[in-house]
Amino acid sequence: MGLVITWDRGTILLEGEVPNEIKTLSFIKFDSRVGKYRALAIYYPRLLAVAKSLGQEVEDRVWGLQCGEVRPASEVKLRAYQEEALRAWMRTKRGVVVMPTGSGKTHVAIAAIAQLKEPALVVVPTVELVQQWHAKLRHYFPGRVGVWYGEEKRESCITVITYDSAYTAVEAIGNRYKLLVFDEVHHLPSQSYRQIAELSPAPHRLGLTATPERADGLHVDLDWLVGPVVYRITASEIRGVWTADYEIEIIKVRLRENEAKLYKELEAKYLAYLRKKGLKFRSPSDFQKLVILSGRDPRAKEALDAWHEMRRLVLETEAKVDAVGEILSRHRGSKILIFTEYTSLARSVSERYLIPLITHDMSPYEREQIMAMFRRGEVKAIVTGKVLDEGVDVPDVDVVVILGGTSSARQFIQRMGRALRLKPHKAKIYEVVTASTREVHTARRRKKGVS
Amino acid sequence: MIPIDYLRVAKRGREVKPKYLRDERAAAEVIQVAKSAKTVGQFRKAAEATSPDKKLSRGLAHLLERHMELEKLDAKLVARVRMEVFKTASQRGYPLTPEEREEIFRLVASRLGLGVDEVKKLFLKAYEENREIVKLPDIGPDDLTRLYNLALIQALLFKSLYIKAKLPNSPTHIKSLIRAVKGYRLMYIAEARGQFLEFTFDGPVSALRQTERYGTRLAKLVPYITSADQWEIEAEVKIGERKYHFKESWKSAPPLPKTPIGAEEFDSSIEQEFYRQVSRLCKVEREPEAIVVDGRIYIPDFKIGDLYVEIVGFWTPDYLKRKYEKVVKAGKPILVLVAEELAMATWKELMPNVVIFKGRPRLSDVYKYIKPYCFARR
Numbered sequence A: 001m002g003l004v005i006t007w008d009r010g011t012i013l014l015e016g017e018v019p020n021e022i023k024t025l026s027f028i029k030f031d032s033r034v035g036k037y038r039a040l041a042i043y044y045p046r047l048l049a050v051a052k053s054l055g056q057e058v059e060d061r062v063w064g065l066q067c068g069e070v071r072p073a074s075e076v077k078l079r080a081y082q083e084e085a086l087r088a089w090m091r092t093k094r095g096v097v098v099m100p101t102g103s104g105k106t107h108v109a110i111a112a113i114a115q116l117k118e119p120a121l122v123v124v125p126t127v128e129l130v131q132q133w134h135a136k137l138r139h140y141f142p143g144r145v146g147v148w149y150g151e152e153k154r155e156s157c158i159t160v161i162t163y164d165s166a167y168t169a170v171e172a173i174g175n176r177y178k179l180l181v182f183d184e185v186h187h188l189p190s191q192s193y194r195q196i197a198e199l200s201p202a203p204h205r206l207g208l209t210a211t212p213e214r215a216d217g218l219h220v221d222l223d224w225l226v227g228p229v230v231y232r233i234t235a236s237e238i239r240g241v242w243t244a245d246y247e248i249e250i251i252k253v254r255l256r257e258n259e260a261k262l263y264k265e266l267e268a269k270y271l272a273y274l275r276k277k278g279l280k281f282r283s284p285s286d287f288q289k290l291v292i293l294s295g296r297d298p299r300a301k302e303a304l305d306a307w308h309e310m311r312r313l314v315l316e317t318e319a320k321v322d323a324v325g326e327i328l329s330r331h332r333g334s335k336i337l338i339f340t341e342y343t344s345l346a347r348s349v350s351e352r353y354l355i356p357l358i359t360h361d362m363s364p365y366e367r368e369q370i371m372a373m374f375r376r377g378e379v380k381a382i383v384t385g386k387v388l389d390e391g392v393d394v395p396d397v398d399v400v401v402i403l404g405g406t407s408s409a410r411q412f413i414q415r416m417g418r419a420l421r422l423k424p425h426k427a428k429i430y431e432v433v434t435a436s437t438r439e440v441h442t443a444r445r446r447k448k449g450v451s
Numbered sequence B: 001m002i003p004i005d006y007l008r009v010a011k012r013g014r015e016v017k018p019k020y021l022r023d024e025r026a027a028a029e030v031i032q033v034a035k036s037a038k039t040v041g042q043f044r045k046a047a048e049a050t051s052p053d054k055k056l057s058r059g060l061a062h063l064l065e066r067h068m069e070l071e072k073l074d075a076k077l078v079a080r081v082r083m084e085v086f087k088t089a090s091q092r093g094y095p096l097t098p099e100e101r102e103e104i105f106r107l108v109a110s111r112l113g114l115g116v117d118e119v120k121k122l123f124l125k126a127y128e129e130n131r132e133i134v135k136l137p138d139i140g141p142d143d144l145t146r147l148y149n150l151a152l153i154q155a156l157l158f159k160s161l162y163i164k165a166k167l168p169n170s171p172t173h174i175k176s177l178i179r180a181v182k183g184y185r186l187m188y189i190a191e192a193r194g195q196f197l198e199f200t201f202d203g204p205v206s207a208l209r210q211t212e213r214y215g216t217r218l219a220k221l222v223p224y225i226t227s228a229d230q231w232e233i234e235a236e237v238k239i240g241e242r243k244y245h246f247k248e249s250w251k252s253a254p255p256l257p258k259t260p261i262g263a264e265e266f267d268s269s270i271e272q273e274f275y276r277q278v279s280r281l282c283k284v285e286r287e288p289e290a291i292v293v294d295g296r297i298y299i300p301d302f303k304i305g306d307l308y309v310e311i312v313g314f315w316t317p318d319y320l321k322r323k324y325e326k327v328v329k330a331g332k333p334i335l336v337l338v339a340e341e342l343a344m345a346t347w348k349e350l351m352p353n354v355v356i357f358k359g360r361p362r363l364s365d366v367y368k369y370i371k372p373y374c375f376a377r378r
Helices: A041-053 A080-090 A105-116 A127-140 A164-177 A193-199 A219-227 A258-276 A282-292 A298-316 A318-330 A344-355 A364-376 A410-415 A439-445 B025-035 B040-048 B054-065 B073-090 B099-113 B116-124 B139-159 B171-183 B215-226 B269-279 B316-328 B363-373
Strands: A002-009 A011-016 A029-031 A036-040 A058-061 A096-097 A120-124 A145-148 A153-154 A158-162 A180-181 A204-209 A229-232 A246-253 A337-340 A380-384 A399-402 A429-433 B009-012 B015-018 B134-137 B160-168 B189-193 B197-203 B232-239 B242-249 B285-286 B291-293 B296-298 B303-304 B305-311 B332-341 B354-357
Touching: A002 A041, A011 A041, A029 A164, A041 A058, A041 A193, A080 A096, A080 A105, A080 A229, A105 A120, A105 A127, A105 A180, A105 A204, A105 B215, A120 A127, A120 A164, A120 B303, A127 A145, A127 A158, A127 A364, A145 A164, A158 A164, A164 A193, A180 A193, A180 B139, A193 A219, A246 A318, A258 A298, A282 A298, A298 A344, A318 A337, A318 A344, A318 A429, A318 B139, A344 A380, A364 B073, A399 A410, A410 A439, B015 B139, B025 B040, B025 B054, B025 B139, B040 B054, B073 B099, B073 B116, B099 B116, B099 B171, B139 B160, B139 B215, B139 B232, B139 B242, B160 B171, B160 B215, B171 B189, B171 B197, B171 B215, B189 B291, B189 B296, B215 B232, B269 B285, B269 B305, B269 B363, B291 B316, B305 B363, B316 B332, B332 B363, B354 B363
Parallel strands: A002 A058, A096 A204, A096 A229, A120 A158, A120 A180, A145 A158, A180 A204, A246 A429, A337 A380, A337 A399, A399 A429, B015 B242, B305 B332, B332 B354
Antiparallel strands: A002 A011, A011 A036, A029 A036, A145 A153, B009 B015, B160 B197, B160 B232, B189 B197, B232 B242, B285 B303, B291 B296, B303 B305
16 A cells, blocks of 8 residues: 555654655654654655655645635736746745835735645734735635634635634644745744744745844744745835835934933932943843843842833833824824834823724724724824734825834834835834933834845 | 743752642732722732732732623624724824814714713723623632642643643543543543553654643643542643753642533433443443553443443444454453444454444343343342
């Protein structure tokens, strides 16, 4: 009966005739619990290749495909550089396509699905992105697109799923899709999400991102999880041609008198501890030292608490809520996206100006309704924490307000990108920063390398 | 269960243990503040203030909150009110003064035919903290403390690589445990140790590499284990980059809640009928003790004397072979009753002691097989 391979919850089981050359492969182990050989599902294509080179007959029972052929109802039209990206990927049907925000990565993926005609699992970071991909895919593959997140689980030939759901579900549904598409693929190499790629046998994989690099260096693993970068085009290569031009304005606000006093006190406490211990912070990893110290030393814990409190003060000051009023009155009629670091500030803005709020603790139903209203232009502004950092596609946003954020350049680029879909006029980015505090440096750091 | 952020542990070398609550004071205080809280938000705030240890007070509050009855909300109405407010504000220009804000609520109220205060109240109900507490759970400080200690063990196991358990060979217990293992798509290996069974629980990927992937599911097995009269648990747990060893048993653990594990229902009416008939004649044990064959647990439906009896509804020759060959090899006498309408192959060639039945098994069909094992009831 030859070599029989089957699917078992994210792994491949080998039964029947297992040649020695296969038994001794580094990625194959004997599982004494079931008395069979086993491999992570990601090795499926390699296993087949080895069997073929040995002339070993294989009975392949791995697949329980979601459906047969997936055909688009209408032609997918691509711009020249999208066409180039698709061709580069189709050579091996594996790999990462790097394109700036607003350049239409989604269409490259849709074209790839249309060409392969195989059931596909599309993995995206947020519920908003699930909705958005669903809407776009449905246009080309009517009646064949499902969604899977939170309570809603409807599978179809093409299923759009969040990273969180896919992490759990891959054991159950991994063998139903031959193509994996990872949107914002820089999330994938993390300790848990990478398992989506490892526990799937899909031979074809496409990753999309504007910025594959990760601070922790794990992006090198994308090579084996998805495939190498097969195409890259930068923002400057298409700026002004395909995406909008922009202008950044910094608005400085001052802490309230009582807030400023508290800030000074906290800062003194924090700095005193650093001086005493001779600590100097030159990079983010130096800060980790303080975090580690705080586990043992109560004084370090106090210093760390002071730092957190300072951060909260500058990011959440009422003065920032006031500044929003000023910006709103300058841009009546424009579409505005407001970002905060903490949910509490987002709430204050929402309650004061009656602007809808998108945060992770709101119900998915309300989030969906709000996004739809925003797209239709029935509401002109939205305030959000971090959930809309990535990928939300509202073509005519022309003002982005950043009330608070980290020093990460990636976050800054992603947020800015929300306003950079092609439009005839310049996009406006506001950064609201608390004067004479550490936030001034944070804001400077995140703009390094952005021009 | 509580979020892992609220986990409190003590480490000594490579050993780790939860910081259990050994008395009921902390739980009593959290229950006390719940009595005067109107909303979830008020409760959370008051509960947090009961202890300088925020992980402790938040953990207790989390557990109590899950048992509370909260006001029923018309979520659709809340969403409708909010959408209407947002739309109106957007159309009229966002309110920059309190008066302009008031005006928007008034407009929405008249449009929806509701009172202004009603609209304002509903507008804020989208936040969980603003929901009202209707009824407190009937949970005393001792119950809450038990729930909390169990939740601590579970939270510790969220990052476990595998767990081992030892518990008495009691069929109802083992059956529900194994059912849970299958339901969570985990794997197990069993070994018989006298009156006890020893298990190792993990998942498919565990054979290939150490993984925390199954931790959350492994944690869910804990109540099934700790509900036994005597139990031991062992686990390898990852905290940060390091691995720790966790060991606990019924002797050293604080009191934990007993999940009532009810007498198992009959799997089918056919079994029930068979039991009724045979038990008139012989002494029949329902759900006899588990048999371990090659690491697998096997619990037949009945035992008559030393004879195991199993009634099979759905089957294929392969299924029967896989299931019973090993039992037979292990030298246990077994009688397998198979429904005729489902018999699809030359069943007689399969193994001895297979009896086919039509509709339901009758005493007359099986009497000659069970007779040697049948001791009178009285």
